[in-house]
């Protein structure tokens with residue numbers, strides 16, 4: 001059986017990666033599996049452990065770092081986020097194309113370890129629109145929002161390291177473009 005692709009979908013926090021993902025993840029022709037990350041961030045309203053993230057304590061997370069369990073991990077605005085290596089390999093070996101929806105530092109680590117990974121950067125239509133989207137979540141205090149915005153501005157400079165960049169002007173259109181890119185790479 002052909003090993004599945006490793007797909008990195010990255011971009012600033014609040015750009016709409018999750019919305020885009022929800023619009024193509026169930027397309028069976030793409031044979032996708034979403035890699036569930038581990039994080040020390042507290043669950044938001046409606047987030048379920050083992051579905052959206054594996055929620056962990058700082059101690060549990062650091063134990064996994066010490067045991068080399070992560071394909072990549074990064075600290076983002078005061079919390080750890082990481083991709084579990086075994087989960088990704090198990091899915092890829094079963095022929096699934098594995099989607100990592102991760103921030104830029106982690107994406108860089110994956111690109112270095114797996115140069116064949118298909119990397120896609122999601123761009124916001126503008127920084128003003130990104131700020132509006134982050135604020136509309138109403139889940140964080142002013143300091144955290146400002147940290148996310150500052151980080152986003154720095155992250156945008158890294159777009160040229162990715163194989164593709166897709167602007168999220170219209171989520172459905174962005175999702176269709178990402179799906180097309182994945183299909184094209186499945187044929188290779």
Ligand code: 5GP
Nearest residue numbers: 012013037074076081082083101102103106
């Ligand atoms: P949020 O707190 O909004 O769920 O996520 C914050 C940022 O962390 C987002 O850009 C999200 O894509 C990213 N993220 C989620 N899971 C991972 C992961 O496993 N590794 C890394 N490096 N970033 C992640």
